[in-house]
Amino acid sequence: MSVPVEFTPEALEDIEDLTEIARALSEFSEHGRIVCGQSDPHTLELVIEQLLVQYRVEDHQITVLGADLAFSLH
Numbered sequence: 001m002s003v004p005v006e007f008t009p010e011a012l013e014d015i016e017d018l019t020e021i022a023r024a025l026s027e028f029s030e031h032g033r034i035v036c037g038q039s040d041p042h043t044l045e046l047v048i049e050q051l052l053v054q055y056r057v058e059d060h061q062i063t064v065l066g067a068d069l070a071f072s073l074h
Helices: 009-014 018-031
Strands: 005-007 043-048 051-057 062-069
Touching (some): 005 009, 005 018, 018 051, 018 062
Parallel strands (some): 005 062
Antiparallel strands (some): 051 062
């Protein structure tokens, strides 16, 4: 059974392909790493489709907090 994925308003602004991000997090959320500087160990980040996606894993859902480009070509 997959865990539902919800997006904060900030994440909705940052992410174009919500379906792909939700699918990837449902499958691979346990592979994320703890976000540096966060005191909450449930706040993780994972690179998906060239985006560094920040999310929180809870018992009943995954909440996507936001996303940034994972790397720049500059």
